[in-house]
Amino acid sequence: MADQKLVTLSIEGVEVSVPKGTMILEAAKQAGVLIPHYCYHPGLPIAGVCRMCLIEIEGTPKLQIGCATEVAQGQVVKVFGDEALKARESVLEFLLIHHPLDCPICDQAGECELQNYVFQEGRSNTRYAEYAKRFSPVEDFGADVLYVPNRCILCTRCVRFMEHVADEPVLNVSERGDRAFIGIHPDATLDHEWAGNVVDLCPVGSLISKDFLHKARAWELDRTPSVCTGCSQGCNINLDTRSDIVVRIRPRPNPEVNRHFICDTGRMHYRWMNRGDRIEAPLILRGEELQATDWDHALSEVARLVSGSSGRAVVLISPNASNEAMFLAKRLVAQFTATLAFRVERVDGEIPLSGVPGLALRAERAANVAGATALGYRDDFAAAVRAIEGASLVIVVADDLEGVSREALQKAVNTVYLGTVLPDTARGATLVLPVANTAEEDGTLVNRDGRVQRYLQAKSAPGMARPAWWILGEVLKELGRGESLFSADEAFALMAEAEGQFRGLSYANLGMHGSTMSEARV
Amino acid sequence: MGYPHKPHDKETVILSEYFGDAEARSYAGWVKRGGYKALKASLEMQPAEVIEIVKSSGLRGRGGAGFPTGVKWSFMPKEKSKPHYLCCNADEAEPGTFKDREIMRWTPHALIEGCAIAQYAIQAEITYIYIRGEFTEPLRIMQAALDDAYGNGVLGDDAMGSGRRLDMYIHRGAGAYICGEETALMNSIEGQRGNPRIRPPFPAASGVFGMPTTINNVETLAAVPHIINRGPEWYKGLSLNNEKSSGTKLFSVAGHIQRPGNYEVTMGFPLGELINDLCGGMRQGRTLKACIPGGSSVPILNREETESCLLDYEGCVEMGTMLGSGGVIVFDDSADMVYQTMRLARFYAHESCAQCTQCREGTGWTVRILERILAGQGEQKDLDLLLDLADQMTGKTICVLSDSCAAVVISTIKRFRNEFEAYIAGTREPAVVAVGVG
Numbered sequence: 001m002a003d004q005k006l007v008t009l010s011i012e013g014v015e016v017s018v019p020k021g022t023m024i025l026e027a028a029k030q031a032g033v034l035i036p037h038y039c040y041h042p043g044l045p046i047a048g049v050c051r052m053c054l055i056e057i058e059g060t061p062k063l064q065i066g067c068a069t070e071v072a073q074g075q076v077v078k079v080f081g082d083e084a085l086k087a088r089e090s091v092l093e094f095l096l097i098h099h100p101l102d103c104p105i106c107d108q109a110g111e112c113e114l115q116n117y118v119f120q121e122g123r124s125n126t127r128y129a130e131y132a133k134r135f136s137p138v139e140d141f142g143a144d145v146l147y148v149p150n151r152c153i154l155c156t157r158c159v160r161f162m163e164h165v166a167d168e169p170v171l172n173v174s175e176r177g178d179r180a181f182i183g184i185h186p187d188a189t190l191d192h193e194w195a196g197n198v199v200d201l202c203p204v205g206s207l208i209s210k211d212f213l214h215k216a217r218a219w220e221l222d223r224t225p226s227v228c229t230g231c232s233q234g235c236n237i238n239l240d241t242r243s244d245i246v247v248r249i250r251p252r253p254n255p256e257v258n259r260h261f262i263c264d265t266g267r268m269h270y271r272w273m274n275r276g277d278r279i280e281a282p283l284i285l286r287g288e289e290l291q292a293t294d295w296d297h298a299l300s301e302v303a304r305l306v307s308g309s310s311g312r313a314v315v316l317i318s319p320n321a322s323n324e325a326m327f328l329a330k331r332l333v334a335q336f337t338a339t340l341a342f343r344v345e346r347v348d349g350e351i352p353l354s355g356v357p358g359l360a361l362r363a364e365r366a367a368n369v370a371g372a373t374a375l376g377y378r379d380d381f382a383a384a385v386r387a388i389e390g391a392s393l394v395i396v397v398a399d400d401l402e403g404v405s406r407e408a409l410q411k412a413v414n415t416v417y418l419g420t421v422l423p424d425t426a427r428g429a430t431l432v433l434p435v436a437n438t439a440e441e442d443g444t445l446v447n448r449d450g451r452v453q454r455y456l457q458a459k460s461a462p463g464m465a466r467p468a469w470w471i472l473g474e475v476l477k478e479l480g481r482g483e484s485l486f487s488a489d490e491a492f493a494l495m496a497e498a499e500g501q502f503r504g505l506s507y508a509n510l511g512m513h514g515s516t517m518s519e520a521r522v
Numbered sequence: 523m524g525y526p527h528k529p530h531d532k533e534t535v536i537l538s539e540y541f542g543d544a545e546a547r548s549y550a551g552w553v554k555r556g557g558y559k560a561l562k563a564s565l566e567m568q569p570a571e572v573i574e575i576v577k578s579s580g581l582r583g584r585g586g587a588g589f590p591t592g593v594k595w596s597f598m599p600k601e602k603s604k605p606h607y608l609c610c611n612a613d614e615a616e617p618g619t620f621k622d623r624e625i626m627r628w629t630p631h632a633l634i635e636g637c638a639i640a641q642y643a644i645q646a647e648i649t650y651i652y653i654r655g656e657f658t659e660p661l662r663i664m665q666a667a668l669d670d671a672y673g674n675g676v677l678g679d680d681a682m683g684s685g686r687r688l689d690m691y692i693h694r695g696a697g698a699y700i701c702g703e704e705t706a707l708m709n710s711i712e713g714q715r716g717n718p719r720i721r722p723p724f725p726a727a728s729g730v731f732g733m734p735t736t737i738n739n740v741e742t743l744a745a746v747p748h749i750i751n752r753g754p755e756w757y758k759g760l761s762l763n764n765e766k767s768s769g770t771k772l773f774s775v776a777g778h779i780q781r782p783g784n785y786e787v788t789m790g791f792p793l794g795e796l797i798n799d800l801c802g803g804m805r806q807g808r809t810l811k812a813c814i815p816g817g818s819s820v821p822i823l824n825r826e827e828t829e830s831c832l833l834d835y836e837g838c839v840e841m842g843t844m845l846g847s848g849g850v851i852v853f854d855d856s857a858d859m860v861y862q863t864m865r866l867a868r869f870y871a872h873e874s875c876a877q878c879t880q881c882r883e884g885t886g887w888t889v890r891i892l893e894r895i896l897a898g899q900g901e902q903k904d905l906d907l908l909l910d911l912a913d914q915m916t917g918k919t920i921c922v923l924s925d926s927c928a929a930v931v932i933s934t935i936k937r938f939r940n941e942f943e944a945y946i947a948g949t950r951e952p953a954v955v956a957v958g959v960g
Binding site for chain 2: 054062127128
């Protein structure tokens with residue numbers, strides 16, 4: 001950017017300087033002005049077809065489209081001049097003549113750009129009253145996508161995505177004139193791994209998700225920034241919740257990671273967040289049976305187990321656990337000869353999104369392998385299992401212990417199991433502590449490129465479940481080795497102090513787009 | 523007008539000289555009539571010299587826009603870093619226009635020669651001749667002539683012994699009107715849907731396959747050999763009204779006249795004379811009511827305007843219309859202007875490529891309003907609505923298809939408002955219109 005020539009122009013009276021070659025629509029964003037638009041999307045090639053972003057440029061007789069007109073030095077742009085407003089009002093009227101106006105039953109209502117701009121700039125009535133509206137039935141495009149042609153405004157975002165970004169051109173504009181519609185190749189369905197993005201890209205309720213169909217109205221949803229745990233790519237997402245239930249995952253733009261997109265695997269990777277069979281209270285082994293107890297007792301018991309022993313310890317942690325939990329678990333066993341390990345599911349092959357270099361559904365199906373590695377955990381499950389026998393203390397964080405028998409676990413002197421659900425093997429643990437899942441806590445993860453990214457709590461944890469970092473922090477406090485941690489931020493700060501690769505990073509400077517560990521070292 | 527009649531005395535027969543002369547179609551016949559001399563002469567000049575000659579002849583684009591041809595050629599990059607292309611627009615689909623068809627049918631080698639000269643001038647490796655899908659006979663004749671030209675060494679790796687390679691291909695369209703729009707035509711050649719492209723970039727910077735491209739109309743290119751042969755001064759001298767319009771122009775005259783057909787006259791020729799003398803006037807017992815002088819996309823003229831209109835770029839603009847492609851559609855007093863407007867609007871609604879909102883929805887809506895008026899169900903406010911839609915369909919879209927539909931509506935309502943009002947007031951019997959027929 002630094003060597004690029006800057007151009008200064010005025011948009012609605014606000015002066016902005018942007019690199020030469022920038023389109024007016026993007027420059028306007030920097031001036032704090034949103035030029036209404038439909039076909040333009042920063043993640044797609046420019047089409048210039050909806051004609052919604054018509055604006056006035058002083059000295060240019062005709063209106064120009066903001067999405068495809070480059071900035072020029074000294075340009076004076078008016079977005080809300082009478083002529084531009086009239087033109088856009090007219091585009092909205094044209095778009096509505098065949099639109100069914102079925103907002104009350106449309107999933108898009110509340111987050112519909114047609115609805116929004118009509119409220120903002122449209123007419124209050126139609127002049128197309130005497131004529132029948134065009135009608136076409138709903139079509140199943142396959143996978144998760146339904147096409148409702150009556151609502152379509154033919155912006156062609158979906159067509160361009162499939163053709164230029166997914167590199168699987170199965171959609172087109174079929175027919176001409178006002179008979180036109182989005183067509184799909186007769187032998188194809190939208191089963192491309194990244195095809196679900198067309199639903200997000202559709203500015204109206206024309207391409208909709210079957211999974212989300214009639215689940216919620218947009219205005220009932222709470223949106224929480226998070227990071228996908230489906231693979232090591234670390235795509236930025238929003239968790240949409242309604243009444244404390246995650247009902248939808250949508251991409252959250254991050255130019256460094258996933259631009260505007262997520263894969264369908266990630267999009268559907270949320271049902272586990274709503275699991276009902278959760279551990280809701282700390283459990284302590286009394287005789288042969290785990291019995292519920294309170295946190296005070298449970299925490300002091302863990303502290304007693306740690307302080308009263310020495311020798312070898314094992315920490316077996318999920319590669320989806322937060323860095324904060326990984327760091328504090330490691331700190332907790334500092335006095336022991338510790339085996340720090342995790343295991344991760346790997347599948348064959350990656351599924352890239354060809355139009356976005358560096359973006360793929362990765363073979364490594366966990367979100368924090370890089371964080372675990374940086375903190376000294378090794379991808380060596382077998383070694384961890386071998387080390388259990390005769391260990392003074394085993395701490396398991398959110399591993400399901402699949403492949404480990406209860407008898408094997410009990411060969412350790414004491415086992416503390418931190419988890420969301422209780423696998424059979426864990427019934428042999430000395431203590432079981434209920435933890436929050438990723439949707440229920442704040443924390444950070446490190447993606448495969450070393451980018452440290454924050455995720456936020458989207459829903460409440462069930463019962464007495466708490467974030468793992470909080471539990472571990474309380475145990476350390478009991479041991480006199482720290483203070484209570486009131487937020488994940490504080491846990492992160494401890495880590496940044498102690499762990500070189502995180503030095504210089506903080507929640508404040510990570511922001512919601514994250515930054516890489518190597519950047520921090522510089 | 524040549525075929526099938528003898529040319530009228532008032533015609534200036536240059537392009538149409540051999541219309542009706544089947545022998546001129548063959549390579550030998552064409553050479554016998556002085557063919558390919560201009561190409562040979564051009565190949566001995568520098569490309570820039572050829573461009574200079576065409577520039578100073580005053581030749582302007584005959585496809586409709588009237589842009590100076592030599593200037594257009596000079597927009598091509600001088601330093602060649604990429605392949606260049608020439609496209610010949612033979613997708614003649616403007617309602618009322620049928621001149622390019624006759625050029626291709628009777629003098630295919632004239633077009634090939636014109637293309638080859640232009641191709642050399644802009645330093646293009648390849649010419650694509652994009653022929654309208656419905657033109658089966660012109661296609662057959664052009665293909666035969668092209669094969670003939672290759673066979674006789676006019677084209678190919680040593681064009682006319684010049685040592686230069688000139689290649690030319692015919693691309694057949696599939697019948698979409700919009701493919702006559704230059705950027706849609708380029709998409710179509712590339713195998714894409716024939717949608718117009720946003721500009722910039724302009725074709726001279728990025729045209730066919732993203733390479734520098736010049737696109738010219740058939741009639742424009744066919745005139746080039748004559749300019750080379752007889753010199754730019756001669757061509758410049760062919761001008762009856764304004765010196766900015768020079769040369770001859772073929773007018774395809776259709777409608778309520780005695781002798782429809784193609785007529786070639788000098789620029790600036792009076793429209794009234796064309797209709798009354800050359801075309802033999804109106805049908806028996808009928809009087810002139812209106813005329814569209816340049817193909818359906820230009821504003822319509824009433825009788826007075828028609829009779830005082832001079833047929834060149836400036837003369838037409840003076841009357842509030844455009845020379846366009848030279849498709850003259852004549853209406854007599856029996857014509858129902860509301861029906862004619864609807865019929866043309868229906869054409870545009872059918873042919874809209876569906877990219878731009880105003881065009882996709884506006885053309886269809888315009889048709890429905892006009893159908894309603896014709897059915898006797900119109901209201902006074904419908905006229906204001908038509909004009910308001912037309913205003914919003916003008917100057918706001920990628921190409922001018924939408925503007926063309928609007929121009930028809932605006933100009934007809936302006937000049938024949940009483941006919942619309944008669945339907946609305948119920949003083950005119952509702953017309954029987956097949957609704958929804960494309």
